[in-house]
Structures are given as structure tokens and as C-alpha cells.
């Protein structure tokens with residue numbers, strides 16, 4: 374059974390050191406579709422993005438400040454040695470005709486390290502696309518074009534040193550083994566995987582990640598019977614997969630409209 378809590382994950386009413394793994398994807402700062410949710414978390418963001426007093430750098434900082442509160446809660450909730458996997462993409466956006474790149478992966482890494490997380494090597498998720506390459510710039514003329522962004526990041530952080538296991542924990546760890554073939558593929562740094570086709574309606578607005586991505590991370594970094602949290606649960610991909618893999622899933626989601634897609638508790642199919 375999964376548990377989905379509709380509320381703001383900057384304050385998660387769960388006991389400290391009760392979560393073994395976090396698999397999540399936050400709203401991406403400076404991607405337009407998430408402006409509303411960041412303005413909801415901090416009304417100053419909306420004002421800073423538009424109008425006479427606009428200040429893009431400050432808006433970007435406040436977006437990461439809001440996410441930082443979630444990373445801080447995440448750190449409190451994880452057991453020692455627990456892992457947090459954060460799928461995020463960088464963003465490009467023009468303001469007043471000026472192009473900017475927002476390196477979300479770098480900012481999240483910086484914030485999490487400041488919170489005391491240990492950074493582990495990240496995964497680059499390559500998303501093949503059927504679209505022809507967008508030559509973003511000036512056609513065939515150097516030097517003003519820039520490369521197409523077709524990768525996202527899966528940042529991996531650990532709370533402190535390696536996990537330690539009791540005798541019971543050792544048994545569930547053995548029950549959770551992966552194969553050599555799986556290990557060789559999953560522990561390589563680039564994963565090529567198609568994104569999820571976004572259907573019309575509510576699910577479209579959540580930018581769900583593929584079940585395969587969640588499944589790999591859950592099997593790489595947690596054992597059967599352990600608690601897996603997604604503080605930005607969206608359509609509940611992490612919860613659904615964690616449940617199927619015999620873990621104990623909990624999700625937080627701020628958008629109550631998603632109750633129509635994921636209930637508050639039950640079995641996700």
C-alpha cells in the first residue's frame with residue numbers, strides 16, 4: 374500500500390531517520406511550466422519574473438531556496454547512509470531578448486553539499502528525440518550557435534557514510550540483489566531512455582519520469598521492505614514502482630488536482 378499526502382513537502386510530518394531512499398524530480402527552476410508553483414511557494418518569485426522590478430537572478434535564487442527547504446527536510450528524514458536521487462534538467466530562457474542558461478544541477482548539488490549530503494557520481498539521462506536537432510543560433514555560421522540540451526541529470530546524494538545493516542537487514546539486502554547484467558548497465562554513467570509520452574489532461578502538467586528510471590534507482594539503492602519517499606510525487610510514478618518492488622512508498626504532492634490521478638492511499642496499478 375502506498376501513502377500519498379497532499380501537502381507542501383517543505384514540511385513533511387514524518388519521523389526523523391524513517392526513510393531509506395528518496396527518488397524524486399522537483400519542479401525545474403526557470404522552466405516556464407513551473408513558474409506558478411514557485412510563485413505559490415514564494416509570492417515574491419512571480420513579481421521578480423515580470424513587471425518593472427523584475428530581477429531574474431533573484432527569482433532563480435528564491436526558487437532554489439524553496440527547493441532547499443525540501444532538501445533539508447529530506448536530510449532529516451533519511452536514515453544514516455540513506456540515498457537521495459534527484460532527477461533535474463538545466464533550463465534555458467531568454468529575458469528581455471537576452472539568452473540565459475540556468476544550471477539547476479549545479480545549484481542543487483551546491484545546496485545539498487552545504488546541507489551535509491555527500492555527493493556521489495551522477496547519472497546522465499540521455500533522452501533520444503525524434504525531433505531533428507534544433508540548431509539554436511545561426512544555422513551553419515560560427516560562432517554563435519549553442520548545443521542542444523538532450524540530457525537530464527540524476528544527482529545522487531548520501532547522508533553521511535555507507536549504510537550499516539542489522540542481521541534482519543542483511544537478509545532483506547540479500548533478497549534484493551540485482552544481476553551482473555543489471556549492475557553493469559545501471560551503474561554506468563549514461564542511461565539512454567525515452568521520456569514518458571505526456572498524455573492530455575492533468576498528467577501532462579506533471580512531467581512524469583519513466584517507470585524504468587524509478588525501478589532502477591529503487592533496486593540500486595534500497596532493499597525489499599524499506600521506505601521510499603517522493604517529496605514531489607506528481608502522478609505517483611515512484612510510489613507505483615516502489616510498491617510493485619515490495620518497498621513501502623510515501624509521497625507528498627502540493628497540487629490537489631492530482632487527487633484525480635493518484636488517490637491518498639491504496640494500491641497503484
Ligand SMILES: C[S@@+](CC[C@H](N)C(=O)[O-])C[C@H]1O[C@@H](n2cnc3c(N)ncnc32)[C@H](O)[C@@H]1O
Pocket residue numbers: 380381382383397398399400401410414579580581582604605606607608609610611625626627628
Ligand atoms: C516534475 S513533477 C514530478 C513528476 C513525478 N516524478 C511523476 O512521475 O509524475 C514535480 C511535482 O512536484 C509538485 N510540487 C511542487 N512543489 C511542491 C511542494 N512544495 N510540495 C509538494 N509537491 C510539490 C508539483 O505539483 C509536481 O506535481
